[in-house]
Amino acid sequence: MSFTRRAAFTLPVGLYATAAFAAPKKTTTPAAPALERWGLYEISLKGPDTGNPFLDVDLSADFTDGAEVVRVPGFYDGDGDYRIRFSPPKTGTWRWVTKSNVTALDGQTGQAEASAPSNTNHGPVKVTLDGYHFAYADGTPFRQIGTTCYAWAQQSDERCAQTIKTLTGSPYNKLRMCVFPNVAAEPIHPFVQTGTGDRDWDGTRFNPAYFRRFESRVKSLLDIGVEADIIIFHPYDEKRGFSDQNRVHDERYLRYLIARLSAFRNVWWSAANEYDDIKTKSMADWDHILELLQSEDPHHRLRSIHNIKVLYDNNKPWITHASVQNGTAVLDDRTAETYRSVWKKPVIFDEVCYEGDIALRWGNLSGQEMVMRFWHGHIAGTYVGHSETYTPDKSGADGSWLGKGGTMLGTATPRLAFLKKVMEDGPAPGIDPIDKWWERHVGGKEGRYYLRYFGDQAPAEWAVDLPRNGLKGGEQFRVDVLDTWNMTVTPVEGVFTMAKKDNYNFHDPARPTIKLSGNKWMAVRITRV
Structure with a gap:
């Protein structure tokens, strides 16, 4: 052909x-x-x-x-x-x-x-057997460092090329993107227009050119190793009402997406962005949409739904992982971990507010605040998402990465690349919270690997006390001090030999503490020799 x-x-x-x-x-x-x-x-x-x-x-x-x-x-x-x-x-x-x-x-x-697949083809991403992490189909761990760029796929070819260039070499391996644009886009639409009114669309006739264009964007992400987290509905197109059609039209649209896109191995399904703000759909509608995705996708791609205020019941069987919007859940690891314990599934805090300089409270995090959320999420055994809402000129033109892609202006991205390297050097498929009901703030694998993050605290020293589970005494560890903002790793000289300290802790009696810089954004990594 x-x-x-x-x-x-x-x-x-x-x-x-x-x-x-x-x-x-x-x-x-x-x-x-x-x-x-x-x-x-x-x-x-x-x-x-x-x-x-x-x-x-x-x-x-x-x-x-x-x-x-x-x-x-x-x-x-x-x-x-x-x-x-x-x-x-x-x-x-x-x-x-x-x-x-x-x-x-x-x-x-x-x-x-x-x-047999080539070296760069690891297959689609799946949930790991432990239920909390992700891996490609060939077993290669997938360390999620995601970003959101809602309507990048509907922008000009030139801007889309710029977006791909920005993503190439970045730490981001998953991109959340809308089928229906939520900001200004190229004048091409998913359905055939029947009149001159804003909602004069024939829900029974798709515009193949629109979907060919969209799938070419999905393919361009595949080429650079980025997962396409496809947002099927959203509440921000009240003018055209693409998300407000009836169930029959919704089913036809879902089946068309499945047939066109599910064979791309980098596809994930997100039933909606801020589903609870789409007032024309009930909870039963959302259950039906997700159940249809589960039952009719022959390739069984990952499935989630994103909230604004009302958390969806992610225990439901058609949900593979939780996609959460919460601006405070990753201000510490303890709160983030609670979501994981309740749902017993991977949790991605896809929206935790954004790095930027706009007046709205959800779009003015500093780079340090953005990176801190990722680290707390990592210690909790969960995952976090990024985006940027910087406006590059005084005219108010929408230059934000969040809406249209293009280039990034923030300071978080290189620091997230540093975190991704830490994740890749850690145990597979990911780390889990250790002694999670107490003030440990430690993630890792018992007896093998520990990671302690201090966030905006600035201690001058830290007691190297390891939780007792997985230890018997005599185990030896090396310690690295990580500056997560300046992106440095400083090994502590020598090894630490563990002995019982009390009912709950093991330490090295000869070296009970280590010196720290007294700066913010520090972490300590403890790895068994």
Whole structure:
């Protein structure tokens, strides 16, 4: 098939393979070009372009490797083009057959050969077996350092390229992004317009060009190793009302997104940003939306929902991890940890206020305050999200990273890169709170690794008292002093040999304390030799 009209979406051989058919001839095709495990395989078919194909045509394909069958939905891409996208979860031969209520699309067959993934392809991100952290499908830990850039995908190609350039080499490995823009964007819309009114949209007819453009942005994130946390609904488009359609239209929209996007291995689903501020949807509606995502996504991508004030019940089975907005939960590690204990799932505080200089209270954190929230979240065994709301000129033009992407102006990002390196050097898949009901403020792995963060305190020394669990005496540790703002690691000379101090602590009687600088933003790392 030709990719001329969407060259920005071309994927490299090995990550993407296609099989093309012309209607009405029905044939069994030769084996398609090999693709990688967890890559994207596309079947392209020609079919009817009259009537309303979005409503009139049902299309899917059953993929099987002989051990399991995966039913994958298809979608209409305009101009008589129909597509089915599949990401093979295992290597080997995957044979497929299409199913449709249209003769020309029904009963087509073929196969895809899934080869071993390349070194940069670790598969989709999953929740780890311990239930609190993330890892790629091949077991590589995923240390979440996320950022939010709501409407970057709907900006000009030039600005989007600038956003990708900014992300490249940054610590951010997950980006929250809206399907429907929440700020000014390019004049292209997700549905066909039926009149001149602001809400004159035909919810039964998608604009394929809009979604081709959007998926090209998802693909550009995949190319640089960034997860696309896709926000499906939000409350900030009252003028056009895309988030206010009825359940039937919502279901059709969800299924279209699943068919188009779920085969991209970097996709996560966020049912909504600030779901509780969308007044046209009930809690039952949100449950239905998330349950549909769970039941109909053949690739089982991660699922969450983001709040403004009312926390969603993240214990529900269709939630894979919690996405939380709370400006105070990560002002210390104890509060952050409570969310984790209640839900027993990974917790990402995706919105904790933003670094910036605007008057609104949610957008004027200093760089130090932003970084401090990440460190408290890390000690708690949770994760945190970033964004920026700086305005670069006096005219009030929206230059903020949060809304449109582009470039970053803040001071937090390099310090978050330092934190990410600390995370990567720590135990896999992540650290957990230690002796969490007491004033320890220590995260790590009992008997192996400890991390103590002091935040805006400025102690001149610290007693190296380790909680007793996991220790018997005689264990040896090395200690590093970390300046999290100046991004330095200073080893403390020698080793510390643990002995029982009291009923709750072990220490080295010969070296009970270490000297600190008396500055803010310090941490201590204790690693078993």
